[in-house]
Amino acid sequence: MFLSRIVLRDLDSIDSLASMASSKKVVTRDEWERKLRDVKIRKEDMNRLVMNFLVTEGFVDAADKFRIESGTQPEIDLATITDRMEVKKAVQSGNVQEAIEKINDLNPTILDTNPQLYFHLQQQKLIELIRAGKVSEALEFAQEELAPRGEENQTFLEEIEKTVALLVFEDGKNCPYGELLDVSQRLKTASEVNAAILTSQSHEKDPKLPSLLKMLLWTQNQLDEKAAYPRIKDFTTAALEDPSI
């Protein structure tokens, strides 16, 4: 009886070890590094990825210098980037009217075909008026320009109400919608403008690089369920972490 108890207990632990071992494929560091070395990547493709980032994000001067230093051709005419960047800058500094005029100079159909963008620009204009303390101007603008938009669209109406509520609070920052006064709101609108202009120029509105980084995160997460392999946790060092078994 004594013997059988021991045997049974051993069987148990062997069983659980076996199931642990079979649940995930293990790839050793050496194997993985060999696979990494076998990957074939061309420098010109990486250069294009970087150029795509500079161009899409609007770094005109850097894109031009990169063209000279690396011999990579920009995907679109750099001159169009300057115009786009001026619009973006105007929004980022709160000069919404200037931005709207510049957009229409660039391409009058952009605002026509993007009612949401146009609304967000007007909302930003209202925010700037409130920030500057121009209460009566703000109210006039809200009533004449924004209210009609609110009537056509429930979401717009809610946004208008949030924005107008800022007027009621002495210190806008304490308002529940205080984040509208934040610089980040300007950046959000600026980004929307940037994307709309790029799309109107038949260019992809997002740079490829962040997408690829997300793909790496996603793929590693997927692979984690099936295999133990060296992961990259810190993207700034791209250092491999040994597989945890």
Place this chain on the structure above:
Amino acid sequence: MIANQEAEAAVPVPGAVTAVDPMRLASRWRSPEEWERAVKELEAEPLPSELNTFNSSGLFAVVSTDKLSVRYLGSHNHGHDVGVVQADRPAPTRRAVYYFEMGVKNAGFKGQTSIGFTNESFKMRRQPGWESNSCGYHGDDGKLYRGQGPGESFGPKFTTGDTIGAGINYLSQEFFFTKNGSLVGAFAKDIKGPLYPTIAVHSHGEELTVNFGKEPFCFDIEGYILEEKMRQQSVTDKVKLEEPNISHWIVRSYLLHYGYQDTLNSFDMANATEPPATCQNGHREPPETYGLSHRKLLRQLIMSGDIDSTFKRLEEWYPQVIKDEKSVICFLLHSQRFIEYIRDEQLEDAVKYARTSLASFLTHKAFEGLIEDSVALLAYEKPAESSIGYLLDSPQREFVADAVNAAVLSTNPVMKDDHEGCLYSCLERLLRQLTVCSFEQRTFNNNQGDAFLLHKELRSCERSRCS
């Protein structure tokens, strides 16, 4: 020639100091032919190209001599005399979507033509879909058959003059059918194993032609694939990057790594004027700030073809890089000097230089391939138009510049043993990891679907922009 270049990496160079292997650089792909070849190997998968005449039932259908059409011969007495034909090879799996089309040349008496997929052990006298492990879209009733049992209503019937397509979408794991350029429908793929494109005829006079891709398709398959890829991308795009500005950091580290100083300065200036949200959040300086202005100047010299000055500067700033006259770096610089003589059509000087500076490298097996190629340039009246003409172009200069860059980085005491860090930028290491992870992930899906390859990703970028 190419084989020798690969062997270089394996044979240790005698007397080499920190031998950072330049053949591991991303810029080693100077010859477009070599790259095409390497890439083809990666993606090689046999494709269906014609109809299989060996395994057909023979009695019931006849396949044309070009093996791209079939005609019914039997008498349609029952359900086991279908003239069914498979493609010569199964559908490839290592891609997002596989697709082929058939044209109904003649619907004959009863229009009982069909198209679908069947497996290897299919009974070659039944309609696709009438047996398990097969599926078929039938023209006489517009129904879908997916194994034993009655068909389900699926789409329109089809007859003479119609073009019907059948495809496998590995991303969504579905089969789909099209008629005359429009999608009819899709349904879950539950059949495993190699699947053969299959067409069938069953009544007097029925005749079908098949298109495995030699001719343009009726259906906009490229557009369909693009849509599927965008759908997949929107899934991965939902992932949150821990640091929203990581892309800036990675671009910056790329510029630092290769010594693109002017670009870097411009990039930094632009980021300084942007609101704080886009600035780096206090990361430690990457080690590649080491020797930045030197590396930038060295690159400029090499890219303009001034190797003599390159040697002078290296002697001044990093003598240890060229101390060993038999090192890979010295070889690359000397061969580039030689190439520059040829570029400038100073053939006598080229020969003189080869005798003094290149001959010593001939004794080392490691350099055989590169020397032979370079010296062969002398044999051509118009070397730029020869098959080794790529040696005269700027990618070759860039290769040498990147090799010198890596060698200089390796003189940094911090980086001395980190060969990977000298050869690969952070961006490159991340891209390699993405590639390997993507391929590994695919093996868990029975090797079905697309896997990440940077050059393909960029190509599809271009295509979507043009559409």
